Amino acid sequence: MKYIIIGGVAGGASTAARLRRLDERAEILLFEKGEYISYANCGLPYYIGGVISDRERLFVQTPESFASRFGIGVKVLSEVTRIDPERKKVEVKDLKSGEVYEEGFDKLVLSVGAEPIFPPLEGIRTEGIFSLRNVRDTDRIHTYIKEKQVRKAVVVGAGFIGLEMAENLAARGIEVTIVEMADQVMTPVDYEIAVVVHRHLKENGIQLRLKEAVKAFRKTEKGLGVELKGGNLLETDLVLLSIGVRPDTRLAREAGLEVGEAGGIRVNxxxxxxxxxxxxxxxxxxxxxxxxxxxxxxxxAGPANKQGRICADNMVQGNCKVYEGSVNTAIAKIFELTVGATGLSGRLLNRLNIPYQEVIIHASSHAGYYPGAVPLTIKINFSPTDGRLFGGQVVGYEGADKRLEMLSAVVKAGGDIYALAEMEQAYAPPYSSAKDPVNMAGFVADNILSGLVHPISWRELKKWESQKYTLINVCTPEECELGHIPGSLNIPLDEMRKHLDEIPREKPVVVYCAVGLRGYIASRILMQNGFDVFNLTGGWRTYEAVMEEERGGEEKREIKVEQPLEQQGRIVGLEVDACGLQCPGPVMKLKESIDQLEAGDRMLIKATDPAFRRDVTSWAELTGNPLREIREEKGVITAVIEKGKAVTEERKRGSENAKTLIVFSDDLDKALASFVVANGAVAMGRKVTMFFTFWGLNVIKKERSGKVKKDRMGRMFDWMLPKGSRYLALSKMNMWGMGARMMRKIMKRKGIESLESLILQAREKGVEFIACQMSMDVMGIKKEELMEGVQIGGVANYLEKAEKADMNLFI
Incomplete structure (x- = not known):
């Protein structure tokens, strides 16, 4: 029997080795058009980044060692150019000598792999533009970086390889920008998981250009230019194309083999x-x-290796083994974060019109009371009828791989959410919790299917009209000060039963807490008291993460240490470990501990709750206890807080320099008054914050915002509302716009600044503009329509400023 295998690496090499183990007498030939037949292509980015320093460690087998061990005829630099199924012959071209010859076969295996996608863009073949698919590509990139002393790189495409390359290029000190057409990185995971990766990439210095597409590449004086369809030009030294790959089906098509609807070679x-x-x-x-x-x-690579083994068995033993398919379990290391997916994502389920329910839980890598527990987020998608598990995703710093494999095993076996709930894992405090996060995901899903709780996702909540439901935050008042959904009531869980009569019964109630657990308990109380209740999936943590992303990313607050730490007041050495505690645990621990200190003393606190980075910053500002240092490493947030000296007096003195204005109106005269006051206060050396809400948002619109995608209600509001400050009417005697025109004419004649000039002056003098997110959502106003430099925030953001002000005007 004579076997021919076209292509090496995972599928071809594993088929060849298994064939030899099954049939010692067979003639086996393996043709590979490249130089290498068996190498670790998943390790290529790590060689470029220097993690793998020895290039030879990338090679699993050399052509010589493979031929020697298995007695296989290995033909590298030999391209099969044609297959003749009827004559059972292949045409081969020796790429070294140019010789073309034929080889016969009894059975043939195609392991031709996939090829990188090169879209027909202007300049795509310019020097310095690479893809990464094989060892040759790796060597070219490695050499180019060294010889050209690359300082900047643009990665086009944010899939697994693109993100791994971004990390490894950054490891070499290269400034990296990722350009991605989608609204998220890593499309196999859902948006709620991707936003965690977005934040981590930004924290590690990676610039993200999402919802952007490349128009062209061109040579520039500084190196390479990447022109985006939005009009921006990115200057760079190197471009890595990671747009994707497609099956290499040329040989199969020309041989008359069937190619399926997904574009791959059809097999049984x-x-x-x-x-x-x-x-x-x-x-x-x-x-x-x-x-x-x-x-x-x-x-x-995993499925390809398994296919090779099954394929060899079937060729030798006569179709004795069935391939069951792959659920596409994939995982990646992104700096210190691990993220992975198995089965079908929500995005794909929607595309396939398959109804599904979802659960998001925030947990820890192991028991919270054992040191070193770090955050872990799990999302599962499952059938709303029988609970079959469709897919799962995990993101975290430790233990994410273990949980993903647990989910994958259930998905591949066709299991359900009850299998998750009953799964028995190895438990000890350093490794897990008695109720593992995977169990917890199953428990939550079980509660949903049994009707004990009705979930609502952040997407669904965003679509609801706020006046048609009551939104209740069941966290503590202290937590609410640090962040909450605008428009929500605060009824702490432990006080819920005392306030039932204050909650409207004529419309649905939506409850939420930090991560969902207290929301579930509140749901049970309210449901059993006759309320129509929904619990926000993933709680405030998920909601805030996705809303922050939609607002354009986290507002960065720079914390500067004015002097070396040891010179700033007394250090008493108080260290507090709040790792493993869920919100509000770390903040409560902080409050208890700071009360033990004297003014000027410092404490160090460590926490793993992802929200703590923002919470501790807001808490410090609200309480007047200076935040002297904050850093994050492997999911552990470390903060140094100083006990405020005479906090009340300090805050009072600070308030003398602050003024806040709420601009509710879009009347021309009232807008003028607002900016006259604001500019006057700034001229006196006061810090001024202007909070624009509802109609006041029209004052800070751009004159031209370009095309902005809106829903039907948003378009209706857009049609009815002023397009910017130049279109505002007077509150009295407007006379269909004549009054406003007269007012502007008189102001110009008398040398009085126009509204537009006053706005420009305010911006130049540092007046802080905050646009109300809730009002924007209600009125369908998008961030792109507002002036540059406007912050998007909520009531809590404004109240933080008002707390320090001695004057607050409502106009």
Whole structure:
């Protein structure tokens, strides 16, 4: 029997090795058009980044060692250019000598892989533009970085390889910008998981250009220019294309083999193509997805290796083993974060019109009371009828891989959420909790299917009209001060039963807490008292993360240490470990501990709750206890706080220099008054904050914002509202706009500054503009329509400023 294998690496090499183990007498030939037949292509980014220093460690087998051990005829730099299924022959071109010859076969295996996508963009073949698919690409990139002393790089595409390359380029001291057409990185995970990765990338110095597309590449005086469709030009030294890959089906098509709807070579359950003597494995094939049944592609090394083994068994022993398909379990290390997915994402389920329910839980990598517990987030998608698990995603600093594999096992077995709840894991405090996060995800899903709680996602809540439901925050008042959804009532969980009569019964109630647990308990209290209740999935933590992303990312607050730490007041050495505690635990621990100190003393606190970075900053400003230092490493946030000296007096003195204005109106005369007061206060050396809400938002609109995508209600508001400050009317005697025009004419004649000039002066003098997020949502106003430099915030953001002010005007 003579076997020919076209292509090496995972699928081809594993098929060849298994064939030899099954049949010692067979003639086996492996043709590879590259120089290498078996290498760790998943390790290529880490060689470029210097994590893998020895290039030779990338090679699993050399052509010589493979041929020697398995007695296989290995032909590298040999390209199969044609397959003749009827004659059972292949045409081969020796790339070294140029010789073309034929080889016959009894059975053939296609392991031709996939090829990088190169869109037809202007300048795409310019020097300095690379893709990463094989060792040759790796060597070219490695050499180019060294010889050209690359300082800036643009990665186009934010899939697994793109993000791994971004990390490894950054590890070499290169400034990296990622350009991605989608609204998130890593499309196999859902948006709620991706935003965690976004924040981590930004914290590690990676610039993200989401919802951006490349228009062209061109040479510039400084190196390379990446022109975006939005009009921006990114100057760089190197471009890595990670747009994606597609199955290499040229040989198969020309040989008359069937190619499926997903674009891959169609195979049956035995990995046979439409020609019975030709099999196919690896990236080039498509196969029905075990959950959806829809033909899908899999670009992963694990499935390719397994396919090679099954394929060899079937060729030698006569179609004895069935390939069950891949649920596409994939994982990546992104700096200190681990993120992975298995099964179907919500995005894909929506595309396939498959109804699903989702659960998001925030937990810790192991028992919270054992040192070193760090945050872990799990999302699962499941059937709303029978609970079948469709997919799962995990992001965290430790233990994410273990949980992903637990989810993958259930998905691949066709299991359900009850299997998650009952899964028995190895438990000890350093490794897990008695109720593992995967168990908890199953418990929450069980509660939903059994009707004990009705969930609502952040997407659904965003669509609801706020006046048609009552929103209740069941956190403590202290937590609410640090952040809450605008428009929500605060009824702490422990006081809920005392306030039932104060909650309207004629409309639905939406409850939320930090992560969802207290919201669930509140739901049970309210449901059993006759209320129609919904609990916000993932709680405030998920809601704030996605809203922050939609507002354009976290507002960065720079914390500057004025003097070396040891010179700033007394150090008493008080260290507090709040790691493993969920919100509000770390802040409560902080408050208890600071009360033990004397003014001027300092304490150090460590926490792993992701919200603590923002909470401790807000808490310090609200309480007057200076935040002297804050840093984060591997999910552990460390903050140094100083006990405020005469806090009340300090805050009072600070308030003498602050004024706040709420601009509610879009009347021209009232807007003028607002900015006259604001500019006057700034001229006296006062700090001024202007909070624009409802109609007041029209005052700070751009004259031209370009096309902005809106829903029907947003377009209606847009049609009815003024387009900016030049279109504002007078509150009295407007006379269909004549009054406003007369007012402006008189002001000009008398040398009085126009509203637009006053606005410009206020911005130049440092007046802080805050636009109310809730009002923007209600009126369908987008961030792109507002002037540059306007912050998007909520009531808590404004109240933090008002707390320090001695004057607050409502106009």
């Amino acid at each position: 359950a035995y990995l046979q193509t439409s020609c019975p003597d030709i099999y196919a494995v690896g990236d080039a094939i498509e196969f029905p997805h075990p959950i959806s049944g829809v033909p899908a592609l899999t670009f992963l």
